[in-house]
Amino acid sequence: MVATAMQSVRTVLRRPYAHLAGLAITVLVVQQFVESSSSLFLVQLMALYALAALGLNIILGMAGLLSVAQAAVMALGGYTAGLLMIKAQLPFVVALLVAGAASAVLSAFVGLAALRISSHYFILVTLAVAEALSLLLINEEDLTGGYNGIGGIPPLVIGGLDLSSPLALAVVAIVTLFIGWYVADALAASRSGHGIHAGGADPQLAMASGINVARLRFGASVTGGVYAGVAGALYAETLLYLGPGDFSLGKALLILLIVVIGGMGSNAGTVAAAVILVYLSEGLLRLTTVGPLVYGLGIMVILVIAPNGLDGVARRLRRAFGRILERRVAR
Amino acid sequence: MRSSVSTRPARRRPRRVGVFVVAALMAAGCGSSGTGASTESTEVKIGFVVPYSGVVAKYGQDANHAWQLALEKYGNTVNGYKLEQVKFDEKCQPAAAVRAVRQALGADVVALLGPTCSGDVLATLQAAAQAKVPLITQAYAPDITARNSEYIWRMPASDEVLNANLAKFLKAEGFTKIGVAHDTTGFGQAEGQTIVAGLKAVGITPVANLSYTVGATDFSGEAQKMKSAGADAVCLMGYDPDTARFAFQLRQLGVQAQICSNQAISYATSLKTAPDAVEGAYFYAPFLADDDRFKPFVDAWRAKYNETVDTEGYMYYLSAVTIIEALKTIDGEVTGEKLNEAIGKLSVDVQGLTRLAFSDTGDPKCPTVLVGTVSKGKPKVVQDDSPSC
Amino acid sequence: MDLLAPQAVLSGIAAGSVYGLVGVGFSVSFRTTGVINIATGDLVAMGAYLTFWGLSVGLPLPVAIVVAALIVGLGMGIVERLALRPLYRFGTVYAIMSTIGLSVALQSLIQLVWGPVALVIPRLVPGEAFTILGFRLSLAQIFNLVLALVLILGMVLLLERTKIGRGMQTVARDRELASLLGIRPSQLFFLAFALAGVLAAVAGALIGPDQGLTPTMGLPLGIAGFTAAVIGGLGSPLGALAGGMVLAVAQNLAVLYLTPDYKAALAYGLLVLVLLVRPQGLFGEAGALARRV
CATH class of the missing domain: 3.40.50.2300 (Response regulator)
Structure with a gap:
């Protein structure tokens, strides 16, 4: 699987132009138009949640596994990176690699459960893992600082280059996001990507056509975990502080929501949904007391009106537009 | 139902969404930069x-x-x-x-x-x-x-000062076997640590020290632990709904130990949910509206x-x-x-x-440090240990 | 004689009956539709708050509880029809997401209407404990246990002795077979969620006096409820009751003999263990759902 995946990834990797263009435009816009440090902070959050959601999109959108453990996996990445930098004085890049690996292992552990039990129950297992990790973070005070979390994370420096300014952090987050997006697109286009997707849509059928669903699901869990781990490590640099509250069930549900609202399986939709939802949840909740009520009801209404998310809406618009054109031409 | 995988996803989608991202980011930028006005000298x-x-x-x-x-x-x-x-x-x-x-x-x-x-x-x-x-x-x-x-x-x-004072008060009242329970929020953890430290400073090692999750539904296990430890006083360090429920279940299991707590126990919730259980409880307070x-x-x-x-x-x-x-x-x-x-x-x-x-650390030099009790359903000051300034 | 452990078991059984009540409602709706209702805990809170509201408009307590349960049940049924049913055909993920939205909305609705400060509702029966044979027990505990048993036995009768109930069972096992037999699932879906709402609301009214009413009061009960349902085997109402008791007793014993710090983790540990080792639950038949891929 790995070999074929690498091969097909390589074929797609030859054409990164669209992603490079998107990256360039986004960085330019952020650099030109977003000035205040709090807005740049918002941009960082958008990029990091988008990254974690892209990971979940591989697990849920492609492999069909409903997980609420993504925020916990992100927490493990963040805490691993943060603690390595504080306690072992490791440079960020090393901490990032270890964080990615640790998160992959946790996500793999969760993925293993999917091999044994029904996908109906999978969400309960992920819930249990998420809550267990959060209890660990709270109770192991000596290591994690407990509920109050850990501060004093060294600012971001990569290879002697100080990247701790809000703009530099935002750019780093955006670059990482586009790399992740690109890889996710490549994966989706690859043969194993098709396999993962088929396994998610209809496991029996996929199995009947000779696809090893279990292995693909496991692979999707590992890959998705790396995304969350990297997002977590960068999150630590963004806040220079880590606490269990930032990776609560509410945050896991936000990531899940991003994927569903974006249109499961669609990477572009996921990124767009992350931008919108992070803005809404930071903006709406800040503005009024009815914010959460609107947010909750909004979720239900959007699901009923547009269950295929932004991706579905875009598709429908395109089709409607096409039909109108066709009619014009025909008459 | 799910999006079909296009053969060349890398080609078309990002461009469309690139624009999307740009638009949304600009909206975000404009939306939240409104507060950054320039300073006026007046x-x-x-x-x-x-x-x-x-x-x-x-x-x-x-x-x-x-x-x-x-x-x-x-x-x-x-x-x-x-x-x-x-x-x-x-x-x-x-x-x-x-x-x-x-x-x-x-x-x-x-x-x-x-x-x-x-x-x-x-x-x-x-x-x-x-x-x-x-x-x-x-x-x-x-x-x-x-x-x-x-x-x-x-x-x-800080908790440290208030709880050290409460511990001294408990010692003076003759309690020696004290059990501590706190929740796992930042507040509860600090409360637990400081009351234990305060008790140790006056030579008392708690007979039990346990934590619980905020909003827990049932404290009968914890209450029994206090009973089996033979506590003559039980300090409940958390938020009011939990404190009241814990106190209630202690009494329900027949534990008649003195209850000590933070100010939460004097709030209306506790007084209403478990009036009998919290009657006579001691608590620390940095302020008490009933004090003259x-x-x-x-x-x-x-x-x-x-x-x-x-x-x-x-x-x-x-x-x-x-x-x-x-x-x-x-x-x-x-x-x-x-x-x-x-x-x-x-x-x-x-x-x-x-x-x-x-002080140099940023702590108040002359804080109010009170010990209160619940008397006939109302909070009341029993001792004022505020440093004289 | 040391009555420590037996007392822990007894107290656990009393507390577990309320978990069971929440668990039964959860498992009925899960079994019929495959949807995990994340808002279960918020239905519990809503039940408690509506009881408070009933009292404030002058209803006597028992009437207030019944009214609250009916409102929550009907409301949940309507939500099912409007916001869940249109989503079933896309897969359960969408309906589950919708219940997440419901959970957020209910919690903030409660906070908007009743405020964040804890409220209090009175007990139906006195909560003061007395001693029998060395055990401490209160009328309220006995009452909760009996009420839970009665309601759950009612559910068993409904599921096994009535046409509607048997229809639900069939829909749960095989939806296509059900439609071949001429069973219209739509009423059953409504009913399943309405029943879940009623049971959760009653649980809220029972636990409210002990716990105090806060907008987030239902969350731990929701989790305990579905842990109970899974432990007991989804689908078996008596199993859910037993599951609730197993959970509460295990937690009490863990606090006494192991560490209290990870009491909450024990619920999740049990959940995962049961799922991995015996997916049909401790008391469930090895059935359809568990074996599905």
């Missing part, structure tokens, strides 16, 4: 970083009420500078607090009133110190003033807002007064750094309530 901005939404949204309301009351008393202009309140929502979530503090610092405030929740303060005190803006808080965790920040000022005595010395303040608050002021309201009032009194002593242009220095040198009397003066 006003000073005070950044209120308090919970305006979320479970403790009441704090935000208290802060606004306290500020209005302080302005009424001291006027809204100091040395020709008009005081301007700028609000930011802390939500009692560290991430939200970090963002709120960044926003406030971006808006050129000279002082931060809040954050209020301990975790939020710990997450933001570095940023405040870097920007050289004083952060005035009422969080109880001892850690806050132990992190070598010169820009942090705390209104109430606070009467003028409590009455003024009631006259204006028709409610009994709680500890939060009182501490926000002290925060506001601290800022105003320090501003009075500054000549010329006001900066965060100058204001911070002025707060450090402060020593003023606040209408007989207390004296505002701070």
Whole structure:
């Protein structure tokens, strides 16, 4: 699987132009138009949640596994990176690699459960893992600082280059996001990507056509975990502080929501949904007391009106537009 | 149903969404950069970083009420500078607090009133110190003033002081076998650690020390643990609904041990849910509306807002007064750094309530330190251990 | 004689009966539709708050509880029809997401209407404990246990002795077979969620006096409820009751003999263990759902 995946990834990797263009435009816009440090902070959050959601999109959108453990996996990445930098004085890049690996292992552990039990129950297992990790973070005070979390994370420096300014952090987050997006697109286009997707849509059928669903699901869990781990490590640099509250069930549900609202399986939709939802949840909740009520009801209404998310809406618009054109031409 | 996988996803999609991202980011940028107006020399901005939404949204309301009351008393202009309140929502979530503090610092405030929740303060005190803006808080965790920040000022005595005093009181009352239970929030953990430390300082090792999750439904296991440990006093260090339920289940299992707690046990919830269980309980308090010395303040608050002021309201009032009194002593242009220095040198009397003066760490020199009890369903002061100033 | 462990078991059984009540409602709706109702805990809170409201408009306590349960049940049924049913055909993920939205909305609705400060409702029967044979027990505990048993036995009768109930069972096992037999699932879906709402609301009214009413009061009960349902085997109402008791007793014993710090983790540990080792639950038949891929 790995070999074929690498091969097909390589074929797609030859054409990164669209992603490079998107990256360039986004960085330019952020650099030109977003000035205040709090807005740049918002941009960082958008990029990091988008990254974690892209990971979940591989697990849920492609492999069909409903997980609420993504925020916990992100927490493990963040805490691993943060603690390595504080306690072992490791440079960020090393901490990032270890964080990615640790998160992959946790996500793999969760993925293993999917091999044994029904996908109906999978969400309960992920819930249990998420809550267990959060209890660990709270109770192991000596290591994690407990509920109050850990501060004093060294600012971001990569290879002697100080990247701790809000703009530099935002750019780093955006670059990482586009790399992740690109890889996710490549994966989706690859043969194993098709396999993962088929396994998610209809496991029996996929199995009947000779696809090893279990292995693909496991692979999707590992890959998705790396995304969350990297997002977590960068999150630590963004806040220079880590606490269990930032990776609560509410945050896991936000990531899940991003994927569903974006249109499961669609990477572009996921990124767009992350931008919108992070803005809404930071903006709406800040503005009024009815914010959460609107947010909750909004979720239900959007699901009923547009269950295929932004991706579905875009598709429908395109089709409607096409039909109108066709009619014009025909008459 | 699910999106079909196009053979060349890398080609078409990103361009479309690239534009999407751009548009949304611009909206975000414009939407939230509205507060960053330039400073005018005739006003000073005070950044209120308090919970305006979320479970403790009441704090935000208290802060606004306290500020209005302080302005009424001291006027809204100091040395020709008009005081301007700028609000930011802390939500009692560290991430939200970090963002709120960044926003406030971006808006050129000279002082931060809040954050209020301990975790939020710990997450933001570095940023405040870097920007050289004083952060005035009422969080109880001892850690806050132990992190070598010169820009942090705390209104109430810390958990450490209050619980050490409660421990001394319990020892004097003759209790020797004391059980401790605390929740796992930042507040509860600090409470648990400080009461245990306080007891050890007077030579008592707790016979049981256990933690529980906030909002737990059933405490019968924990209550039995206290029973089997043979505790003659049980200190419940958490929030009021849990404390009341724990106390109730202790009595239900026939444990007649003395109950000791923080101020939460004197709140209306506890008094109503478990009136018999909390009767006679001892608790520490940094403020008690029923105490005579606070009467003028409590009455003024009631006259204006028709409610009994709680500890939060009182501490926000002290925060506001601290800022105003320090501003009075500054000549010329006001900066965060100058204001911070002025707060450090402060020593003023606040209408007989207390004296505002701070130690090098940022802790109050003359805090109110009380031990209270619940008597006939009402909180009452039994001992006043406030240091004389 | 040391009555420590037996007392822990007894107290656990009393507490577990309320978990079971929440669990039964959860498992009925899960079994019929495959949807995990994340808002279960918020239905519990809503039940408690509506009881408070009933009392405040002058209803006597028992009437207030019944009214609250009916409102929550009907409301949940309507939500099912409006916001869940249109989503079933896309897969259960969408309906689950919708219940997440419901959970957020209910919690903030409660906070908007009743405020964040804890409220209090009175007990139906006195909560003061007395001693029998060395055990401590209160009327309230006995009452909760009996009420839970009665309601759950009622559910068993409904599921096994009535046409509607048998229809639900069939829909749960095989939806296509059900439609071949002429069973219209739509009413059953409504009913399943309405029943879940009623049971959760009653649980809220029972636990409210002990716990105090806060907007987030239902969350731990929601989790305990579905842990109970899974432990007991989804689908068996008596299993859910037993599951609730197993959970509460295990937690009490863990606090006494292991560490109290990870009491909450024990619920999740049990959950995962049961799922991995015996997916049909301790008391469930090895059935359809568990074996599905």
